[in-house]
Amino acid sequence: MRISEFQKNERIDTNLLVSQVLNGMASSGAPYLTITFKDNTGTIDGKLWDVKPSQLEIFKSGQIVRVVAEVIDYRNKLQLKVLNGEAVDQNSVDIGEFIPRGDVPLEQLRKTIEDAIDGIDDFDIKAIVSAIYRKYNREIFSSPAAARNHHEYYGGLATHVAGMLKMADAVCQLYPILNHDLLIAGVLLHDVGKIRELGGLALTEYTLEGKLLGHISISQTMVQETADELGIDSEAVTLLRHMVLSHHGEYEYGSPVLPLTIEAEALHYIDDFDARMTMIKKELDRTRPGEFSSKVLSLGNRSFYKPKGSE
Amino acid sequence: MRISEFQKNERIDTNLLVSQVLNGMASSGAPYLTITFKDNTGTIDGKLWDVKPSQLEIFKSGQIVRVVAEVIDYRNKLQLKVLNGEAVDQNSVDIGEFIPRGDVPLEQLRKTIEDAIDGIDDFDIKAIVSAIYRKYNREIFSSPAAARNHHEYYGGLATHVAGMLKMADAVCQLYPILNHDLLIAGVLLHDVGKIRELGGLALTEYTLEGKLLGHISISQTMVQETADELGIDSEAVTLLRHMVLSHHGEYEYGSPVLPLTIEAEALHYIDDFDARMTMIKKELDRTRPGEFSSKVLSLGNRSFYKPKGSE
C-alpha cells in the first residue's frame, strides 16, 4: 500500500523509508519519536509514543522499515500513530519504490554518457574518464545530483551530466576555440565526488566526508588518484583538476580557484545554466499560467512568472 | 597612407580619425593639444603646439581630419608633431577605413537576423521586433555592441546578436519549456538602445542619453514607444520590456529588476556567455600556448591560460 492511498482511520502495515527522526520527551518524562516516512508517492509524518530502546535502533534515518500504524487526522492533515516497526533486510527491497526517479530512462542516459566518453580523442583524458566511470559505475548512475533543489532523485547525477553533455556539444560548435575533449571530460568529472558527498540508502544525506571536504575537493582528488594509478602525469591532469575545482565559478560558492581556462569558464556556465533551467522548470510545472511560482530559495528567493497561454 | 606604415622622420599628409583630445598649457602659458589619432590599422599620439582657436574647432573627438605632421621618436615610441589640420567633409569619407570591422560579413549577419525575425510566430511580438529593425536598420547593423571589451567594432552589435541567436536556438531545443518566440525576440531587442547609448562617428563614445539613462532603459522605452505606435497592448509587451530590463541579471550591473521569467533568465545567461567567450577568445588569440593572457579587467582581472598544444 502506498502513502498516496492512505485513508483516515484505516490501519496500515507496509514498508516505508524513514527519512527523518526527531526525539521528543512527553511531560510524563516518556520519550517519543516524530518520524517522517517516505515512499515514491509521497511523505507522511508519524508519532511513536513510549518508545522502547529496541525501537530506537529500528527507526533510523535512511532505513526502510515495516510499519504498523493507524492513520489519524491531526489539524486537518493525515498522520500516522505508529504501533510497531520491524527491521527489514535492506537488500531485499527495491529502493526504487521509495525514492523518486527522473523522467529520462537510465539506459538512454547511459548511452549518452558512453557515447561522450567514446568521443574523446585525447588518450590521457579518455583513460582517466573511462577509469573513473568504470570504477564507480553503479554509484554514478544511481546518485542524485544534489540533496535538494535540482536533480535530487535516483539517477539525478547522470541526468544532470547527460543534459550538460548536449549543451557542451552545442557550445563547442558555436565557439570552435573550445577544446572539445577537455570540456566533455570536465562535464563528466565535475560532480563525481557527489557519490561520496551524499549517502544514506536514499542518497540524499551528507556524509562526514561530504560535510568536511565537499564534492569539489573529493572529485578533484579522485581525478588525481586515478591519474596516479594510471601513471599519467601530463598537463591534462592539471587542466582536469582545475576544471573540477573552479566549476562553481566563485569563491563564495566553494570553488577555491576561479576558472582560468576558457573550458573551465564554459563548464561553469553550462553547469549553472542546466541547474537553473531545471529548477525553474520544476517550479513552473506546478504553477498555473498567469501566476507566479513559489519562491525559489536557491535562486535568490525569486518567484517566476508563467505567462498566460503557456501550456 | 596608413598609421601602421608611418616611419620616423617622415612627413605625413593624410586623413585620420581624432579619437581623443586633451588640453594642456605650456609653462610659457601657450595652450597645446595632445591628440590620439586612429585608423583601422592602428593608433598614434600627437602634439599640436601653440594652438589657434580655429584649430580647436577642427580637432574634435569623433571627427575625421586631414592631418599634416612630422613623425618623430619620443621615448622609443613614434609620435606626431602636428603641423596643421583641415576640416574634411565627413560624408565624403569611408568610415570603414578608420574603425575596425568584425570577421563575419555583414550580409551573413543580416541573413541570420532576418531569418530569426521571420521565424517568430506570435503576431504582436513579430510586429514589434520587425518595426524596430525596420526603423533603426542602418544604426543596428553599424553599431558596436560595446565601447570596449567585446564586439567593440563596426557591426559589433549585429555580430553579438547573431551569435546569441544561434545559441538561443540550441538552448530552445535542449530545454523545450522555453518559449522560442519570446527568447528570440529578447535576443533581438535586448541591446537595441546601444544605438543611442553610443555615438560619435566611430560610434564608441557614450552620448548624454547613454550616460544619463543607459542602454537598458533606452531599449526598454523603445519597445514601449513602438508598441504605442502599433497600438499593441498585450501581455507580450510587458514580457519583452521585462526581458530587456532584466538582461544584466543583477542590480549591480544595472538591471532594475531581476529575471522573473524563464526566458529572461535564459536571455541573461546567453548574453553573458557570448560576451565572456568572445572576450576570452580575443585575449587567447594574442597569447602563446603554455602561457597566460593579459589580465582581463571586465572578467574580474583574471588571466587565462592557453594550454600547451593549442593552435
Add this chain to the structure above:
Amino acid sequence: MRISEFQKNERIDTNLLVSQVLNGMASSGAPYLTITFKDNTGTIDGKLWDVKPSQLEIFKSGQIVRVVAEVIDYRNKLQLKVLNGEAVDQNSVDIGEFIPRGDVPLEQLRKTIEDAIDGIDDFDIKAIVSAIYRKYNREIFSSPAAARNHHEYYGGLATHVAGMLKMADAVCQLYPILNHDLLIAGVLLHDVGKIRELGGLALTEYTLEGKLLGHISISQTMVQETADELGIDSEAVTLLRHMVLSHHGEYEYGSPVLPLTIEAEALHYIDDFDARMTMIKKELDRTRPGEFSSKVLSLGNRSFYKPKGSE
C-alpha cells in the same frame, strides 16, 4: 457595523474588503478558505468551510463582499466563521470606508501640488508635468506611495509628494546651485509609475507590470511617452528621465543609473529622508517615552528609542 466593534458570539452581516484568500483542504477532502477581511477600523481572519465553486468567485482578493458570519473566539483572538457571502456592486460602495486615509486633507495636498506645478518656469518641463498630472489625476491622488512601510494608504502618494515639495523648496533656498524647476519636476514625477505598479481596489497589490517592470521604469517611460505626445525633444526630457531612473540612489535598490546631476542627487536624498522620517514617526507614535520601538525591517531592522519626556 465596523470590525473594531465585533463582539464574541454575535452574528454580523456587513460589507468587508477581502484582502487575502488562502486555499486549504480538510482531511475529509473538502476545500475551505482562510480569508483576511479588512475595513478602515481593522482586520479580522475568517474561515469558510465546505466552499462552493460559486463562492470561490465571490471571495476574491481586492473585492468588497457582503459577509454573513458568526464571531467566534479562536485561541484568544476573534475570528469569523463565514456562513455566506454575496457579490456587491463595487461602484456602489465608498472605498474610503475600507482602506485607511492619511492625516492631511486631499484638498490641501491638491493645492500644494498644483501650486508647485504652477511655479515651474521652464516651458517644456511644465508641459510634461502638467500633461501627466492631467491625464492621471484621479489615480495620482488616490494611490498609496507604497504597498507597506510608509504612506501605504489612500492618498499616500500625494501626501509623500506634497511633503517632498516643501523640503525641495527649503533645500533650493539653502543651496542656490540647485535648478528649482528640475528638482520640483523630479519630485512630482519620480513615483508616478506607482499608479500602475500597485493595483487592486485597495491599491496595495503589485500588478504584473509592477512586478516585472517596477515603478522606476514605468515612471521613466511615462515621461518619454508624454514627451513624444507633446513633441518635446529637448535635453530637459533626458534630465527628467535621469532623475526618475536614479532616484533610488543605488543599483541594489533598483536604480539602473546612479544620480549624475546635482538635482538627481538632491531628489534621492529628499525622497529617502521623507520616507525615513515618516517610517520612524509611525513607529514612535506607537512607542512609550523611555522605550524602544518595534524593529523596522526596511530601516535595517533597527529599533528606535523615544527619549523620556517626549510627548
Add this chain to the structure above:
Amino acid sequence: MRISEFQKNERIDTNLLVSQVLNGMASSGAPYLTITFKDNTGTIDGKLWDVKPSQLEIFKSGQIVRVVAEVIDYRNKLQLKVLNGEAVDQNSVDIGEFIPRGDVPLEQLRKTIEDAIDGIDDFDIKAIVSAIYRKYNREIFSSPAAARNHHEYYGGLATHVAGMLKMADAVCQLYPILNHDLLIAGVLLHDVGKIRELGGLALTEYTLEGKLLGHISISQTMVQETADELGIDSEAVTLLRHMVLSHHGEYEYGSPVLPLTIEAEALHYIDDFDARMTMIKKELDRTRPGEFSSKVLSLGNRSFYKPKGSE
C-alpha cells in the same frame, strides 16, 4: 610675492608654507628634498639639492619658511630650485595668507552659531554646548571640516556647521516630531573633535590622536568630559553622545553604533546632504555647461553633468 605671480627664470625671496617634504638620495649618495610649497594663491614644487642637516630642521611640513629660490621650467611646469631657507617666527606671520578661506565671512558664521546656541531651551544641553564652544572657541572657528573633499579650508568647520544649522531648522519645521534642541546640539557637537583630529599650522594634517582615535570618538569623549566637569548626568548626555557616535550612519564609515533616535537619523542625513551638495557644487563650479565634471572619488567616483544653459 605670491606663487601665482612667479615667472620662469626669476629669483624669489618670500615666505611660503611647506605642505609636504619627501626625502630622496641622488646617485652620488647626497640627500635631497622634494618640497611642496603653498600660499593662498597656489602650490608649487621645489627641489633642494645637497641638503645640510640644519636645513632638514627648517623645511618641515606645516612650517612657514622664508625661501630663496630660482624659478625654473621642468617638463613644461614651473618649479623652484631652492637655494636657501630660513626659519620664521610662526607667530609673526598671518596664516591667512597661506591657506584658503571660505566665502562666508567669519562674523556671519559666528552669529549663526551663537544664535543657535541661544535658541536651545533645554538647560543641560545648552550648558554642555556652551561650555564646549567657550572652551574651544578659537579652534572651532579656524578648523577646516575635513583634510580634503569639502570645507577643507580655514573656517571650514564653522561653515559646515552653519550650513547644517539652517537645514536643521527647516527640517524641524517640516517634521515636528523632531526635538529641536537635540538636533541643533547634535549639529553643533558632531564634528568638534576635528579640532584635535587635524593639526599642523594649516590644520590639514591628521594628528596621532586623529589617526588612532578618529574625530567621532574624540568628539564623543569631549561631550562626556564636559558633562563630567559640569556635573551633568542626565539622559540628554547619552543622547548627545549617541548622536555624535552615529552621525556617519554606517559602520563602514566609522560609526560604532547606528542611529537609534529620530534626531540621530536626521543629523546623519543633514550632515551627509551638506557634504554632498558642497562637494558637487565645488566640482560643477569648475565645469562648463553641457559637460561632465571630473570624477569625485568620495562620491563613488561619479562625474556630474552640468546641464546646458546652467550659469
Add this chain to the structure above:
Amino acid sequence: MRISEFQKNERIDTNLLVSQVLNGMASSGAPYLTITFKDNTGTIDGKLWDVKPSQLEIFKSGQIVRVVAEVIDYRNKLQLKVLNGEAVDQNSVDIGEFIPRGDVPLEQLRKTIEDAIDGIDDFDIKAIVSAIYRKYNREIFSSPAAARNHHEYYGGLATHVAGMLKMADAVCQLYPILNHDLLIAGVLLHDVGKIRELGGLALTEYTLEGKLLGHISISQTMVQETADELGIDSEAVTLLRHMVLSHHGEYEYGSPVLPLTIEAEALHYIDDFDARMTMIKKELDRTRPGEFSSKVLSLGNRSFYKPKGSE
C-alpha cells in the same frame, strides 16, 4: 525548591527570577502576562491571567519574585499557572542562586588579574589600569562578558579577561616585538565598559547607555576620564584608547578605527580567539562524539563536528 525539580500538578511557592515579560490580551479583553522564570537550575514559562495593576509592578524583568503557582502540562511541556506573586527585598536574596556562574573560582581569577596589573612596568599605564580596577572592582568581577554566546554568566568578564591574559603572556614570549605592558593593559581594559553596557540584577540586559553607545565607546571614554582624573596626558593614553576602540577589528563589528599598532592587532586576535574557543567548547560539550553540534549563530551559523573517540 528549584525549577529542575518541578513536577506536574504540584503547587509551588518559591523565589524565581523574572527574565522576560510579554503582555497579551484575552478575547474577553482581560490582560494577561506570559512570564519567563529562571533560576540557576533552569527556565520555565508561566501565564498570569486577569492581571491586576499591582501585579504589573511586581512581575518585572530582572526582579526576583516570590511566586505561588501550579505546575501544569501544556503541549508536552511543563508550565506555571501563576496564582500570585509578591515583591521580595532584592538585597536579601543571593543572586547566585538565580544566575549561573563560571567554572573558575573567583579568587583564582582575582589573583590572575592582580598579578597581571602588578606586572606592568610603565608608570602611567599601571596607574590608569589600577585606578579603573579599584574604582569598578565589584562590577568587573561580577559582570558577564556578554549577554549571550560566551561568558554570559556571573563573573564571565573576569573569566574572559583572565583567559586572555594567559594567552597574551604566551604571545609576548613568542613575538618579542610586542610591548608587554601595552598588550596586558589592553586585555585588562578592552571590555570594562561592559559593566555599564549590561544591567539588570542578572546583568544580562542591555542598558540605554549600552544600546546607544556600546561598550567600546563606553570603555574608551572611561580610560580618558581616568587619565583626566590622574592628570596623565602621555602618548600611552592615546595608545590605550586606540586598543580599546579597535579591538573588534572591523568596522562592521563596531570598531570605529582599525588596529594600527601591533599590540592592537594582537589584542583583537586574542579576544576573538578566546571567544571562539569558548563558544565552540560550549557547543561541543553538549555534542556526542561522531556528531555535529547545533548551529552557532555568532560563528556564521556553522555546526562543529566532534570527532569519534573524543572524550
Add this chain to the structure above:
Amino acid sequence: MRISEFQKNERIDTNLLVSQVLNGMASSGAPYLTITFKDNTGTIDGKLWDVKPSQLEIFKSGQIVRVVAEVIDYRNKLQLKVLNGEAVDQNSVDIGEFIPRGDVPLEQLRKTIEDAIDGIDDFDIKAIVSAIYRKYNREIFSSPAAARNHHEYYGGLATHVAGMLKMADAVCQLYPILNHDLLIAGVLLHDVGKIRELGGLALTEYTLEGKLLGHISISQTMVQETADELGIDSEAVTLLRHMVLSHHGEYEYGSPVLPLTIEAEALHYIDDFDARMTMIKKELDRTRPGEFSSKVLSLGNRSFYKPKGSE
C-alpha cells in the same frame, strides 16, 4: 662582487639572478630587454640593447647568469647597461648567495619540527605526517612560505611552520579541549603544497599547478595520496584533509569549506596570527619610533604606528 657594492661608472663581471625580464622595442625596431637582477644584498635594473636571439635564451627569469655590464646613473638611480651575459651551470652556484634567508638557523627549525612529529601519539596521523616530511624533506626545508608578504625567503616555509608549532603548543595548554595531535599535524601539513605551488630557482614564482590548483588543494591531495600509499582509511584522514582545506578560514580567501572542527578553527587563527605578526614586524623594523610604517597591502592597506620610545 655584490649588488650593494656597485659604484657608478664601474664595470662589473659577476653572477646575478635574473628575477624579471621585459621585452621592449626601440623606435628603430630593434628589440631590447629590461632585466631585473638580484642577489642577497639587493636588486638592480638593467637594459640590454640590440638583443641577439641567443641572449634571449640566456637571460631568463629564475636563471643565474654571468653578467658583464657598466654601472650607470639613470634618473638618480644606479642601473646596469648590460654588455654581455653567459649561461652558468645552475648546479655549480650556491643559490643561498642570491636569495635571502631567514634569521633562524635551519638546524634549529629542523629540530623544532622533528620534535613536533615525534610528539604525535596517534599512529595514523604520525605515519602520514612522517611519510610526507620524509618524501619532501629537501623541498619543505628550502621553500618560502609565500611569494611575497611574509616568510618569502629560503627556508621561509619551515620558519613559518616552526613558529606556528610553538603557538600551537601554547594554545593547547590554555584550551585543553583541543586535540594536540590533530592541531600539530594540521600545522605541519597545512602549507606543504607550497613546494609545488612555488617554483623557479628562487622558489618565488607560481607554477602552472600553483596557479590552476592553489596550494590548498595541492596539500589536501598530497595528504590523500600519502594515506592511499600507507593504506590508511580512518576518520583521521578526513579530519586532516578538512584542516588543510579550511585553514584560510573564508571562502573568499580560497578555502572551499569553512572550519568545522575546533582544531581547524584554531589552525586558521594560528596561521593568520603568525602571518600578521610577521608582516607587521617586518614593516615596523623599517619604521622609526613615533612614525607610521608604509602601507601594507595584504593587511587592508593599513599603516602601522611605532610608538615613541620603542627600540
